[in-house]
Amino acid sequence: MTLSHLGAKEGVTGSCHLLHVKGLNILVDCGSFQGNDRPVPMESWPVKPADIHFLFVTHAHIDHIGRIPELIQRGFQGEILTTHPTKALLIPMLEDAMGFSGIQEVEATRICKTIEKLSWRFDYGEVFDLKKGLRFKLGRAGHILGSCFVRLEDRETGRSVIFSGDLGAFDTPLLPDPEPPDPCDVLVLESTYGDTLHRSRHDRVRRLGSILSKALSDGGKLFIPAFALGRSQELIYEMDRLYSDAMLQREFPRLGGSKVPVLLDSPLGIRLTKIYSSLAPYWDREAKDLLARGDNPIDFNGLYTVTRHQDHNRLLEMKGPAVIIAGSGMCTGGRIVDHLRAGLEDPRNDVLFVGYQAEGTLGRRVIESVESIGSLGRRGVGTIESEGAVESGEVLGRGRKADGYVELDGERVRIRAGVHVLPGYSAHADQKGLMDWVATMPEKPGSIRLVHGEARARKALGERLRAGGYRVVEF
Ligand SMILES: [Zn+2]
Numbered sequence: 001m002t003l004s005h006l007g008a009k010e011g012v013t014g015s016c017h018l019l020h021v022k023g024l025n026i027l028v029d030c031g032s033f034q035g036n037d038r039p040v041p042m043e044s045w046p047v048k049p050a051d052i053h054f055l056f057v058t059h060a061h062i063d064h065i066g067r068i069p070e071l072i073q074r075g076f077q078g079e080i081l082t083t084h085p086t087k088a089l090l091i092p093m094l095e096d097a098m099g100f101s102g103i104q105e106v107e108a109t110r111i112c113k114t115i116e117k118l119s120w121r122f123d124y125g126e127v128f129d130l131k132k133g134l135r136f137k138l139g140r141a142g143h144i145l146g147s148c149f150v151r152l153e154d155r156e157t158g159r160s161v162i163f164s165g166d167l168g169a170f171d172t173p174l175l176p177d178p179e180p181p182d183p184c185d186v187l188v189l190e191s192t193y194g195d196t197l198h199r200s201r202h203d204r205v206r207r208l209g210s211i212l213s214k215a216l217s218d219g220g221k222l223f224i225p226a227f228a229l230g231r232s233q234e235l236i237y238e239m240d241r242l243y244s245d246a247m248l249q250r251e252f253p254r255l256g257g258s259k260v261p262v263l264l265d266s267p268l269g270i271r272l273t274k275i276y277s278s279l280a281p282y283w284d285r286e287a288k289d290l291l292a293r294g295d296n297p298i299d300f301n302g303l304y305t306v307t308r309h310q311d312h313n314r315l316l317e318m319k320g321p322a323v324i325i326a327g328s329g330m331c332t333g334g335r336i337v338d339h340l341r342a343g344l345e346d347p348r349n350d351v352l353f354v355g356y357q358a359e360g361t362l363g364r365r366v367i368e369s370v371e372s373i374g375s376l377g378r379r380g381v382g383t384i385e386s387e388g389a390v391e392s393g394e395v396l397g398r399g400r401k402a403d404g405y406v407e408l409d410g411e412r413v414r415i416r417a418g419v420h421v422l423p424g425y426s427a428h429a430d431q432k433g434l435m436d437w438v439a440t441m442p443e444k445p446g447s448i449r450l451v452h453g454e455a456r457a458r459k460a461l462g463e464r465l466r467a468g469g470y471r472v473v474e475f
Pocket of ligand 1: 059061064143166
């Protein structure tokens with residue numbers, strides 16, 4: 001059994017791991033690289049794409065699937081194995097990504113058809129035979145709908161390896177918590193937040209409710225940049241609670257009875273939300289109970305979708321109050337940029353960040369430009385999810401009429417809108433979550449390899465694991 005890491009070895013993007021066992025080449029994920037992470041060109045991979053027999057997909061985020069089209073173009077003809085929900089989400093995600101990458105429509109269609117033909121879906125928790133005495137099992141990872149960790153075992157030697165994929169935090173809306181893994185010889189473990197403790201998500205709905213109520217009290221718009229997959233559905237779920245739950249209604253009367261429309265201004269987000277809706281058997285108990293009581297938790301009176309471009313343009317002109325959820329999640333492109341350009345200068349408007357904003361992104365620049373003028377309290381924005389920021393309180397934007405600005409396409413846009421940061425929305429387990437998950441294994445794994453994390457995060461998690469008696473190998 002040999003293992004090589006063709007991505008997410010030193011950074012958090014481009015997940016791609018190659019297992020060579022019994023003459024079989026097995027790939028786990030094949031994701032795009034983002035930010036400063038540089039991809040390993042496929043020409044310099046130890047095996048040609050055409051010689052890869054199986055590709056396991058842990059979930060449908062682009063940094064885990066984005067290079068599948070290239071893999072197909074370079075001759076991959078193996079089987080793609082994943083869960084039911086991931087298979088449903090795979091094609092819409094890749095179609096969207098290919099649209100942005102400049103692949104011709106005819107070629108994109110051919111690639112999607114090939115993926116459809118090569119991919120197979122499996123239930124969680126069942127053991128399936130692969131080939132040559134190998135078998136595999138997919139466990140719930142609780143990260144986004146359909147996410148799984150993959151356990152592969154050689155029946156003859158008993159050797160086994162687990163790829164964690166991205167592990168979710170506990171108590172994520174809609175999703176069952178990560179499942180405890182079976183024992184294994186080698187554990188390939190993600191470490192995105194290996195040096196971080198998240199703020200509790202216990203009172204998250206209420207914090208969201210109070211930001212919404214305050215932000216909308218002056219009739220302005222509230223912009224929420226959000227990723228189309230995962231985060232948008234989580235937000236809709238929590239707004240459904242705020243708009244439908246009787247107790248929360250009493251607390252936040254302004255939000256009830258569709259007084260303030262919530263607009264999902266994202267064609268991809270709308271498409272994915274429909275897929276989420278159609279996959280109720282994979283939701284968690286709470287979401288299923290709501291559905292059984294007649295409340296579809298990812299839909300509510302007051303939620304509207306904006307697909308066509310002309311409707312998006314009309315929305316830019318429309319007056320508030322309104323909540324607008326649009327991508328991209330870090331404001332690096334997409335419809336949210338139009339909203340920010342049109343709305344940042346209006347002091348009645350507000351922007352709410354519910355996810356990590358990487359360095360250099362527009363989202364980060366908005367936060368920093370407001371923060372740098374000093375009216376908005378403490379540092380720690382860059383690491384929204386870091387322990388320091390956790391204690392610094394939930395909102396940056398108390399000094400609403402701040403005079404920061406950002407450059408947008410060479411033009412200065414003044415920021416008079418309120419800027420808020422709401423932590424507690426990470427889709428990843430934090431250090432404690434990762435440690436707890438490993439500890440639920442019936443016995444300690446033979447060795448652990450840390451991937452999918454910045455050096456700092458890998459180091460911190462490695463130290464914690466070693467202190468707990470685990471064997472962490474460098475590679
Ligand atoms: Zn992910």
